[in-house]
Amino acid sequence: MSKQAVTLALYADPDEAAGALKELRNCGVPGFKMDDVIIKSPIDHPELSELLNHRPVYIQLFTLLGVLFGPTTGLVLIASAQASFIYQSRGGRPIVPFPPDMVLTYELFILSGVLMTVISTFIAMKLPGNRSPLYNASVSEDKIGILVKAKPENIPQIDEILGRHNPTEIKGDHTR
Amino acid sequence: MSLSNLIQNWQMFRTRRPYEDQYKDAPYKWAMVIDLDTCIGCNACTVACYAENNLAVVGKERFGKGQAMHWIRIERYWGEGEEMKTDFPERGAQYLPMLCQQCEAAPCEPVCPVGATHHSADGLNTQVYNRCVGSRYCSANCPYKVRYFNWWNYPERAWPNPLELQLNPDVTVRSKGVMEKCTFCMQRLRAGMDKAKTDGRILADGEVLTACAQACPTSAITFGNLADKKSKVARMWKKQQVDLAKNVQDKTEEGIRGYRVLEELNTYPSIVYLERLRNFAA
Amino acid sequence: MIKHTMDRRDFLRVLGISGAAATLAGCGNTAIESGVEEVMSYVHPQDFVVPGIGVFYASTCTQCGSGCGIMGKVREGRVLKLEGNPESGISGGKICGLGQAAVQAHYNPDRLHTPMLNMDGGLVPISWDRASQILDERLGAKSSLQGDQIAFLSGGMSGHQRVLLENFLDSYGSKQHVCYDALSDATGRAATKAVLGTEQPLWDLSKSRLILSFGSDFLGNGVSPVYMAREFAKFRKAPRGTLIQIEPRMTLTGGNADRWYPIKPGTEGILALGIAHDLLQHPEFSGSVPQEVLDLVKNYDRETVSDITGIGADSVRLIAAQLWNNSPSLVVAGPAVYGHAYGFSNMAAVQLLNIILGNRGKTLQGQAEHPFPQMTPTPGTYRALAELTQKMQSGQCQALLITGTNPVFTSPSQLAFSEAMKKVPFKVAMVTHLDETAGQCDLVLPLLSAMEDFGTHVADYQPEGVEVLIQQPLMEKLYPDTRGFGDILLDVLRKRKADYAAFPDYYSYLKAAVVKAKPVFQSEESDDRFWETALMKGVIKWQGKTTALEAKLGALEVPNPRELSTDYPFYFIPSIRPDMRDGRHAHLPWLQESPETMTTIVWDSWVEIHPKTAAEMQIKEGDVLVLQSATGSIQAKAYLFPGIQPDTVSMPLGQGHTQMGRYATGVGANPYKIMDAVFDAHTGELALHATRVAIRKTGDNQMVVKDEGPTNVQHGQKLVATLSADQARLSQEI
Amino acid sequence: MSHSVHSHPQLDVQIERKFVPKAKDLGPDVSWAQINKDVLRSLEKPRPAFWIIFFSALALFSFGVYCEVYQYQNGMGVADLNNPQVWGLYIATFIFWIGMGHSGTLLSALLHIIHADWRKPIYRYSEAMTTFTLLTAALFVMVHLGRVWQFYYVVAYPNERWVWPNFTSPLVWDATAIGTYLTSSLLFLYMGMIPDLAICRDNARGARRALYKFLSLGWQGTDRQWGNFKVAYMTMACFLMPLAVSVHSIVSTDFAVSQNPGWHVTSFPPYFVLGALYSGCSGIITLFIVLRYVFRFEAYMTQPILNKLIKMTFAIAMVWTYLDLIEYATTWYGSDEVAKADLVYRATGDYALQFWGMIFCAMVMPFTLLIRYVRHNYTVLLIISLILNLGMWLERFQIITPTFAKSHYPWTWTSHWWPSWVQWGMVAGSFGWFTMLFMLYCKIFPSVSMYEVKEMVHEQNLEGKLAQPVSEHAHEAGLPEGGQA
Amino acid sequence: MSYAKTLLLWFLMLWMGATTVWAEPFVQGGPIGSQTSDGYNALGPVVEQPIEFPHNRHAGDMKINCMYCHTYARRSNVSGIPRLDKCMGCHNLLPQVRDKPRIKKLFEYWDNKQPVPWKKVHDLPDFVRFNHERHIQRFYFQEKRPVREVCGYCHGDIASMTTARRVKALSMGWCVSCHEKDHLEKVGSSVTSHGPNDCWLCHK
Structure with a gap:
């Protein structure tokens, strides 16, 4: 250059x-x-x-990635954990019940969306970074x-x- | 591993309990019948439970605050329904031994945040003390209020030397902050089941009893293996026409006494009570 | 199996496999540890001893006089839990709460573990050497005590302990074995003997179609509650019998009644005569009844009886009709009947019904003759204590030995027993706990607990033939400085009588004595084998024959009860709790904390009062009341209790200890202290139900500590459902 | 201040004068430099009241800590909880605090999405309030655990034992939801604060400068940064609004999922959400008045803004009232006899005073907000906002205690149960903890968003360029009125 | 703007999440029959015993079956420290070692009829129920594995130690890692089953 x-x-x-x-x-x-x-x-x-x-501005693309992958992996994680070796059967409910798992999946949907947004924003804003020497307060x-x-x-x-x-x-x- | 497990056993994981013939192939399903006509309210079961399960004696002040630890309690009701209609209890008192009903669809189980309480393979509602964090949600959700919380650190207080020598080494002494409850004398069942397994058989009827059933002078408490169709308890359930997996029992005949307490809440308890009888002609 | 005691002792030693101290850590110890706890092994144990697996030993429960066979679960040298012994005809493998709590008496933190001597007005611990020396000086070979100068005060006592005790007194030429039981049923026994020819007939509950109980709490604290409860269960199976209970205050048994009647205290005899009046209308009943009885009964028509007893005329007719329709029946009575100045005749009137109904030989039998009458239990009486007190007052009694009874606590204050005690120069108590009586003695000797000692017992009520019940140690003694009752007596006896030198300890004495009795039991086994079998089974049985009962009908006089005065407007009933009895078990925390079933109150004394009466007097639950009798007054909280006759207040016995350890003291009040000096005219026994009281509010209100919540009805929930008995499908099994 | 109606004979004129003119949220003479100066001043020298509030909060908090230590050492028994009454004030106050948090999100996220610009001077502190109330709520979760030292069992973390939390438990949902909410709110708060932190950095010295420098991450306000920032901020706002709704719905499932009479109610989720917004809004009013006074924010926290806030609070209060009444109505007309008995017990039983107290404080008191005098008198308003919050606290007490006192099982009913001083101490301590943290925050970070107020001024100026202000009430804006709180 | 970086980060997160599900418990039991420390810092402290019992002589050199002395292991929860007369049974007949200091100590205890105060080396927490009987019955009697392998799986190669030392983690994850595996039901049978996974089997 x-x-x-x-x-x-x-x-x-x-x-x-x-x-x-x-x-x-x-x-x-x-x-x-x-x-x-x-x-x-x-x-x-x-x-x-x-x-x-x-x-x-590409941020929302990453947000989309977050809201797609977060809940799916989250649901798999929860269901797999429920089905792990020490599974614990609970009276009246299946071992892997969907309605309660949906609640946490929803939370993970939001969390991963937010986290992806924040991370991609920081990258897009080039933060943290140094100010240019000509920066004026x-x-x-x-x-x-x-x-x-x-x-x-x-x-x-x-x-x-x-x-x-x-x-x-x-x-x-x-x-x- | 877990994911493949999830896919392979999908059907099992999606089964809703209780269902009919849930224990058809299982060796054990523990259950009880309590005959309220022969229960005389003598408290032998209560004391036996204290002795067997290392229950803490809390003292007057704490008992008064509602912090008693009796896993089985004898309730005594008067009258009928909303109030006593006569000046005197003409038909005697109504005694009810109330212990954990070991519900098949226990309201306490799904709400425990850490899974300290769950359903065991032999149909018991377990409580794993060292997993318990003490959120007390199970107690809040128990319609029978038969779960007891260690409000104080009883091991320090309840067994001054040498009373602690009486403690049953097969039962944990619970520390402060954990929930505890009737276990159907799990330590006895466990020892019996282990022995039977070594011998390559299943436990015979009456071979292992809970402390309350063993002590009960009138044998009002019958304890046994519901999965074993020949056991006394299974025969009694059948005769009383109570089906484990039903919340509304179909009785074909009049005069059949078996019922389960608060069955309408869909808890599917493992304890059948037999109605108290009174000769109203007397 | 058991070869010699040396091995046995080794097995019984407490060992540290998952030691008790560590057990206490409970959830605290959450880590894997290495090298922190000790783990010991036996030196030379029996082959059947496997660490981690409990072994059951048979013994006999000594918590009350019923003589239930028990089994103690022993692990790592510790007795952990008691169960009923299936070999025992009395317990049949069952056990009551009181019996369970025996382990707590054994492990009680307040147990006495050294001898104590009264020095300058206070008890100080001394060594056994010193204690033996004092015993030797006062009672030994050089003792100057002669004849009735020495007295032995005990509770009900049976078996070889009784034999040894009487031999011991014999060595002085004394006949002063004084038996005192605060809950003595001597009046009832005397009356029963007068009518039926035996003090304690056998009841066949299971055969009865109807039981008419006048205040008998046979399920709670009668003569053999566990046996009765077992029989009662059979009585409830098909064909289901009916229980009618008539009593002023609902007992545990009353709570199980098909029909419960509150009656004016002391009028039970009149009601019985009223029922007899109805029954005797039928010629098949009146045939065998002498004219004088017919004359007596004639005066008690329904209306008269109804006026006196407070039981409606219709009800009298109904009861009679029930008795008439349900044969065989059984009429039993309890302290509510005989605890009056005319208790004897009251009781006799009730027993009269049994004869009229022809229950003799059907549901009533005479007990089998016991081959060893010297071993049968001595019934405790109040009169014996009163006579002893008189002797003590007059200075006739020079030495007093006390065991198994606590008269300072249980005798009414008008007897002034503790004052009389001061006049006796040498008083020895043999106790496991320092109770009120022991606290006033000169020398207190710590006994082995029931879990540590050998002994034999004979039950008062022997339903299945004749039994000698064996008590054996379930573990090595906890405190080295405690000794067995027999050992202490033998120590003295050996010095006084040469023929006891053969017995180094009570164990050898007992073994020799039991083996000697072998021919009576027609055993062909070797001596050792006989003894071992006895220890293993915990009971030696002999098929005795039941005896026939007599029918002595004669004239009776049943007076109307004393009218209530305006000064003392309430009948006072001291109720007997199945777990506390006369207060000897107040130091057992399990019993203190197990709610008294009828009220569900724990750790306290209370005054039961009918809600209607309470409403009239504006008494709420928890109001502290003063109960004033002619003799004295005590305070307790009010509890509104529907199962009580409205003119009556009731208070449980057994609480109000000032000594006996941390769990007994500071709990409730002691109603013995306000008992009026009313005695049965015939037997001279204290009439427990004859006190009258006045009630005063102090204005104070305290919480009543109970398991019951603010409500005691079911509020429409199906918790305890009740079905009419004639609709139920019952079978023998279920 | 009223308009003289009689002087205008024609009605249409009246309407025009009364409704068309719009009060400006900020005064006309606020310059950008002045904003910097005013807000930065709040970080330096607040009024002495600040220290009074801070240290009283610290004292309260210390007492709460003492109570917790006492309870930790002796067991939960010191709280006088018992078998049916297993939760007591801990869970009641937990819901209270978690509810308080919701209005911060409402102001910062929802009003941001719909471009309600009046939120700009006040959203920052309300969002900080959200964060700190969540921290306080989380504290109660800890405090109420019997074995608080094992609290991490509730969190889903991969562990050696291979035992997971129970994902079907509403308490685990709670933990996750609160965790998500706390993380998101904290990030949202922080993101929104970065330009302001840069301002602080440019004006601070010493250790503070280092702190702000670290936190501002080198923000320099380039067009690329602004562009991305705006998009990201709006995206997060879109996430936060449903998140807030889900969090309090989940809290309501703690109750609604169970079988207890009085809890087994379908309308609980919206009821809880609205209750949360309600108590949050009145909390924001309280803090509005306090901050305005303590930090001399009169120029930014103006009467028109407060007026809008109050109207919003009133509207929410009415929705909440409706949902509360609907809950009673459905129970009353339902056939669950136990639940009905529980309802009757609430209104007539041992806790009737608290019930009617709630009805009065939370249902009747909002109507005072309709009075113009109340809206303009800061002292009165402060008291009323506190009463509304008390009402909402009582509502939570009402949910917990009577249900436990009279549940399905008559034998274990309790009467006259009352929490011990330890519980009250910890409730007081939580207020101390919140106030302390909040005050500390306001002292360290700009509690008024400088760049957004600048935007507001900029937009007002643009409007001003397009048309001259028509409002005759313009003089109202920015002027302290009706005394100081 | 680095798409690559972002994507990398995202897949890192994904991978971590997936790992938590698919991974085994973090502490491994090692293959069945492994007799040494499993390398997870599970080595316990050296425990000083009243008598420095040489397991290497008895189990190692002389190849005595573990259950000859720890005789309760096949019929009780606890394997049991051998009773003193068990020791004496042999040592009374071994005059040649009678004068060794450790044997002298042993005789001292025997003469005083005193139990030896051994220290516990494998001490599980009080809420854990471990049943020796079931494990011995299953693996020794049913599956007919060598005794040193069966015992050694949890206790390590005791035959190489003098006094025993804990070499395995004995933690819950460690237990579970073995229970999760499928084991043959019987020697010669192809039916497999895994250990029980119910909490109340091990927790009391």
Whole structure:
């Protein structure tokens, strides 16, 4: 991978940030892709995310896997345990009774669904991970940050585009 | 292994108990008949049970709190139905020896969280003390309330030296926090069944008795093997037209006395009581 | 099988296979252990001794006088449980709760295990050497005691213990073997003898079609409850007999009655005469009855009887009709009948019915003559104690030996027995527990328990011929410093009489004596074999012949009972609990905790009172009442009990101990102490049912500890179902 | 505050003025930076009341611990339980606590799914309440076991003995359901808290910073993180709602599965779920008032939000009342004589006081919520919410005790059974334990969701841009009113 | 985004769940007849006995049948420590070893008519009922396995020890692992059955 530099611009107004993003989209800087733009914000801004390339979310696929496999293996586990060598017959009920087993199967359905969701989410969010060196605490407060990765030679051009939309601050790390 | 076991024996695992002829091929099914007409309420069975099964004497204060440990108790009722209709109990008292009914569909069994109580192959409602965690759900669900919980650590208190020398080594002394109940004197049955197995036979009728049945001066308690059709208890069940796997008994004749207590709750008890008789002409 | 005692003793030693201490750990020990517990093996045991398997030994129960044959299950040298001995004609393999509890008397934590000497007003433990020395000084060869200066006070006693005891007294020339039984039935016996010619006839319950019981608790605490219960079971099989019970307070037997009548205490004789009046209307009954009886009975027509007894005229007719229709019948009576100032005539009037009904020879037999009359049980009487007390008061009694009875606890306070005891210079108690009487003695000797000692017994009521019952140790003695009753007497006797030198211990004496009796039992076995068989079976039987009963009918005077006064408006009935009896078993926790069946109360004394009476007096369950008699007062909680005559209150005997160990003390109150000094005119016995009391509320209310819940009816559930007897299909077997 | 009706002659105007204008949940002048500042302040310096509450809770908890140690050493007998009365307060309070937990999920999950934005300032603490009530409930399961040291036998774990728990037992269902619920709620709470933990991390120093840094896992609020986060959060919410319903249904099967009179009722599962929501909602009202005062959250826990909460509580209370009455009605018209007798016993027997107490506290008292004064007076509201909760506790006592006192078997009936001080001590201790944990949580973690309140403000601003606020009640929002609790 | 990682994790979970069902109890009994420690840290402590009884001499060198001394094993729950006169029966006739210190001790006990206070080495918890009789009857008399194999399965190779030492786990899972297996009913018969699986057979 070729050497890349990073720059971060902070905006107080989401509309300005949107303006910056729109301009970046059409800037035509050679080698620059929208995939290299990352928005950092205190809240979710779907209207800004739309300006980036579509980034699919696969979490629910894993959730589906969880809710399919969790209860089936759970039911087999429970029934097998009930039928194990030291089976214990209970008056009035079969040794492997379905209605009570369904209760636990249901619980396992939920549990595995939740666990799979959480695990896949963390993987998708790349958490736990390190913050980028350009992380600015104000993006967790009230600023919207636009972080752009580009070749070092393109940075001034991008900084200029970002600077046109009243950023409160532009900071770059050009050493990487 | 377990999965193949599950598939192979599927039919057995899905069988709902009790069913007709459940014990047809089994060597043993323990059962009892208690004749309320000959029970005189003398408490010999109660004391015999204390002696045989290491039951703790709890003392006055705890007895008063309802923490007694008698596995078999003699209940004494007056009158008929809701209240006593006469000033005096003209027809005597009504004595009822109440012990664990060893239900075939025991309400206590499915609710135990750890499986400390379950149904044994010879039709007993077992209680495994060292598995018990003391949730007391079984007692909550027992319609007869014949399960007894160790509210205190009786081994420390109930047998001051040298009373502990009397303790039956074949029966565990239960520690605090476990449920206990009548076992039909499992230790006696076990020893008898082991001996019989060594001899390659099954136990003869009357060879092993529970402590209460053995002590009972009027022989009001008949104990035996229901699977053995020739045993006295099986003949009595048959004669009294009580079917183990039925919750409503069809009686073909009048004057047949056998019934099971709270049968309508579908517990299928293993103890048949014979109605008390009174000569109302007297 | 048993060769010599050396081996036996080894077997009986307590050994540590899964030792008792470890058993206590119970669920506590949850791990596999190595090298923690000890496991011992026998040195030289019998071949049949297998560790882990119990061996049964035959013996005889000494908890009451019935003489039931028992078997003790012995494992690893410990006796674990008692069962009935099937060889025994009396127990027939069955056993009552009282008998079961004998092991608790044996293992009781409060058992006396050293001799004690009264020094400066308190009992202190001493060694056996010292105790023997004192015995020797006071009673031995150099003793100056002569004749009736020495007295032996015991409970009912039979077998070789009695023989030895009387030989012992003989060596001083004393005839003072005083037998005291707080629940003496001497009046009843005397009256029965007067009418039927025998004190204790045999009842054939199973043959009777109808039993009419006047307050006889033969199933609970009669003369032989286990045997009676066995017979009663047969009586209930087809053809089912009917039990009619008439008594002021419902006993255990009354609870089993087909018809139960509450009667005014003390009027049973009048009712019996009233029934006789009805019966004698029929010529086939009156034929054999002398004129004086007919004259007597004539006055007791139904209405008169009904007025006096509180039993309706219709009921009198009904009872008579039942007796008339159901022959053979049996009329029995209990302490409620003879416990009055006119108890003798009351009882005689009741027994009269048996003769009128012609039950002699059918359901009533005379007991077989016993070949060893010196071994038969001595009936305890109150009169004997009263006479002894007088002698003690007057200083005639110089030495008093006591065993098997506790008069300080059971004698009524007006007798002042414990004061009289202070006048006796040397008092020795031979006991297993330090009871109230032993506590006042100078020397207390710890006895072996019934599970440790040898002995023979003869039952008071011998249903199947003649039996000599053998008692043998079921285990090695728990405490080295305890001795057998026979051994103690022999120790002294050997010094006084040379011919006892041949017997180093009671065992050898007993064996010799039993073997000597072999010819009577027509045994052809060798001496040793005879003895071994006797030990193995626990009983020596001899087919005795029952004797015929006489019919002595004569004039009777049955007075109306003393009217209740306004000062003491209630009849007081001391009820006898089947398990506590006179209080000698109050130290057995199993019995304390087994609910008294009629009330289901445990660990306590209580006052039974009819709910109607209670409602009138605004008494609730648990109200602490003061019972005031002319003699004294005690307190107990009220219990509302429908099975009692409304003018009557009742309280169980046996509780209220001040000594006798942790389980007996601090439980309930002792009704003996308020007994009025009323005696039977004929026999001089204390009339137990003749006390009158007043009731006062203290305002205190305490919980009545009982098994019964807030309700005692079935609330529509089919728990105990009752069927009319004529509808039932009964057979002999089921 | 009432609208002057008489000054408007036309009815339609009245309607418009009264109903169309909508009070804003938050005040108009809350800025994002201000939110950070306010919430982070709650982690630093609460009012002194915080410490009073915390230490009294600690004292109560210590007493509870003493009771448990005493019971552990001597056996369950010290609780004065007995043969028919085998459960006593332990199970009653267990149900109470597990019920308390359900409204947290209602607020955080259900209202999230249906986009009811007013939940945003208050869902965090209610969810924390869920977690801690579950912990407290689990404590009672332990406390009531005779051999608590063997509690792990109830859990299905592969073991050397090859013995499994009994999967047919409602208690095992309980254990699994509570385990699932606790795990899921904890994850849900934690997931939702990650952006806020990042804020804390960015503003804290020292050990706290290390803690938040560890917990925030390096969250930096990128668009990818937000996108995934939103989807995952919604997915979990969809799981949590049925889970909450199933958990309390399962708790109800502890009773409904058994044969005891008064328990063998088909309507128990919905009845229990609604009872749970009911007590949970009144618990949330209580905590709302407490937190608002202790942590100075007046700007976020506003009157309009409280109003909505109260209306919801009232609605749930009415459904619960209906289900309760239906239970009685079906028993009454049924032919199970024993159950009928049990019902009569409840209303007239030894525990009639508790029964009618429950009826009063839980069925009658909710109607006071209709009074505007009550809704606006925090002190009164606090008391009423506590009374509602007392009513719901009594309801659980009512389920357990009379049934044991009068079951199928007349011989073992009890009268006047009453728990011993040990049981009461442990009930008190559980309140201490919960309050202590909850207060500790609020002191360490942001109990108002900062990023979601920001979203709320953002959306209000967007709305504001589209149209000027029409409400004349806007001034109500965010202003403390009717005194402080 | 790593699908691979997620899938791996998922199958790990699946596998763990499946293992719990399909796996045998974690403690294995080892093959029937194994006489040494089964390697599950089941070796018990060394127990000091009043007399250091040389099992290796009696059972090992002299090849005495275990049940010659532990005679109760075939007819009682407990196998029993041999009674003292059993020891004396032989040792009275063996003057050549009379002077050895251990034998001297033995005679001391005999002369005093004192039982020897042996320490229990195989001591199960008090709630467990183990029946020697049934195991001996089944495997020794019916199945005719060698006695050292039958006894050794639980007690290890006693013939190689002096005083006995516990070498097997004797835990419930260990017991169950054997009960679960099918054993021949009789020598020469092809009918098999497994040990009982009812709780009350072993728990009292």
